[in-house]
Amino acid sequence: MAEISLHAILGKSHTSTMKVHGTLNSTEVDALLAADFIQPSTSPFSSPILLVKKKDATWRMFVDYRALNKITVADKYPIPNIDELLDELYGATIFSKIDLRSGYYQIRVNPRDIEKTAFRTHSGHYEFKPNDGTTFASLKNSIGVAVKSTVLRKTIKVLFWSISSVILGHIVSAEGVQVDQEKIAAICQALRVDCTTPYSPHEEGFKWTEEINLAFNKLKQALMKAPILRLPDFSKPFVVECDASSIGLGAILIQEDHPVAYFSKGLSPSNRLKSAYDCELLALVLAVEKWSHYLLGLTKKIGELMLSLKGRVVVPEDITLRNTILHEAHGTPMAGHGGFLKTFKRVSAQFYWPNLKRDIRLFVQQCLTCQQHKYETLSPAGLLQSLPIPTQI
Numbered sequence: 001m002a003e004i005s006l007h008a009i010l011g012k013s014h015t016s017t018m019k020v021h022g023t024l025n026s027t028e029v030d031a032l033l034a035a036d037f038i039q040p041s042t043s044p045f046s047s048p049i050l051l052v053k054k055k056d057a058t059w060r061m062f063v064d065y066r067a068l069n070k071i072t073v074a075d076k077y078p079i080p081n082i083d084e085l086l087d088e089l090y091g092a093t094i095f096s097k098i099d100l101r102s103g104y105y106q107i108r109v110n111p112r113d114i115e116k117t118a119f120r121t122h123s124g125h126y127e128f129k130p131n132d133g134t135t136f137a138s139l140k141n142s143i144g145v146a147v148k149s150t151v152l153r154k155t156i157k158v159l160f161w162s163i164s165s166v167i168l169g170h171i172v173s174a175e176g177v178q179v180d181q182e183k184i185a186a187i188c189q190a191l192r193v194d195c196t197t198p199y200s201p202h203e204e205g206f207k208w209t210e211e212i213n214l215a216f217n218k219l220k221q222a223l224m225k226a227p228i229l230r231l232p233d234f235s236k237p238f239v240v241e242c243d244a245s246s247i248g249l250g251a252i253l254i255q256e257d258h259p260v261a262y263f264s265k266g267l268s269p270s271n272r273l274k275s276a277y278d279c280e281l282l283a284l285v286l287a288v289e290k291w292s293h294y295l296l297g298l299t300k301k302i303g304e305l306m307l308s309l310k311g312r313v314v315v316p317e318d319i320t321l322r323n324t325i326l327h328e329a330h331g332t333p334m335a336g337h338g339g340f341l342k343t344f345k346r347v348s349a350q351f352y353w354p355n356l357k358r359d360i361r362l363f364v365q366q367c368l369t370c371q372q373h374k375y376e377t378l379s380p381a382g383l384l385q386s387l388p389i390p391t392q393i
Helices: 026-034 066-070 082-087 113-117 133-143 210-224 276-290 319-330 339-350 356-367 369-372
Strands: 038-040 051-052 060-061 094-096 119-121 124-130 147-149 164-167 170-172 176-179 238-244 249-255 256-264 300-302
Touching: 026 038, 026 060, 026 119, 026 124, 051 119, 082 170, 113 124, 238 276, 249 276, 256 276, 319 339, 319 356, 339 356
Parallel strands: 238 300
Antiparallel strands: 038 124, 051 060, 094 147, 119 124, 164 170, 170 176, 238 249, 249 256
16 A cells, blocks of 8 residues: 655645646546546545547547645655566566566555545546556565466466466567567558658759669668567676767677677767777777676677787876886887977877877877977967057056
8 A cells, every 4th residue: 555645734635726727538437437546535635637639539538736746755666667677578478477467556555545545537536546557566576476487387367378478568589589570560661751742942952863762662671570588597698799980889688599688879970080999899899888787797708809909908097007018109219309299109009098099199298308309389479569568557
């Protein structure tokens, strides 16, 4: 049973005005009364209702509890995301599910807090008995409604079982996770995208050529034939493979030569100026960060990547050590006090640390020997001019 805690004086009524966008369908209120989800109220609290039109032209009722939520101690139970729920299904071969209809109404509120949920309609004043979705999620987790197993068994609460099931918009089976075709049917049935309207009178309209039509159809076919993703097995090693192009980068997480997850990202204008090796390294770093919940603390393998970067030493944040390296690359007789670019190429070929280029530029600019013996490469400052004599103090 959930409890609503308020940091306000009880009896202070809500003063928001009712905003009804259309005619209230009294059957919904009657249904809530019949299901014992609401009851007539004499509470001093009163929140307005909002009506939102759905795609089927019917209306859905919402209660505007924004003012109440500001003074309510919320239940911070974490609602799991889709990826976490799907990952937990590894090893399951028989899937059972049951739909708890209108889950929002399944949890009762503490009796002394029911009056605070009161809302007003054109037909009367009512109050709710249930709590919000986070409490409902907490209850589902504690009683274990979702059932997965490796053997076919019969339970009292589960009414059906299957070797595959549609869960959260994905088809899950012992093989893995794949796309639900019903979710992408509208895209796959589309003939083409209407992009023929010009953006402005000075621009030509987009022409749908045969080449573009072929590419569009290939995208639809790729979407229809999306590979089945393997559910991760944390007892086996993962393999990360990365690649990059001039406009983007991508990575794939693999187990036993089967994909677990994909990742892709476009390159910013500044990153497009980097070499192919640096872009591949960036792809690896971003992929490891994204899949850290898979890779942290587990055995992993990085695919073939940037052999040219082998041998580069990452220098720790030690000013003395870094200055010694810069002195050897710039200030010794063998280094010859080269300029910034020559020094940067010499150091970056063997060492790396954050802001390496900035540190080298500053070191070269502050080199006393260079300042004393090299000529100034900047433009002359010009002739000096006398300051005007002030006429008053």
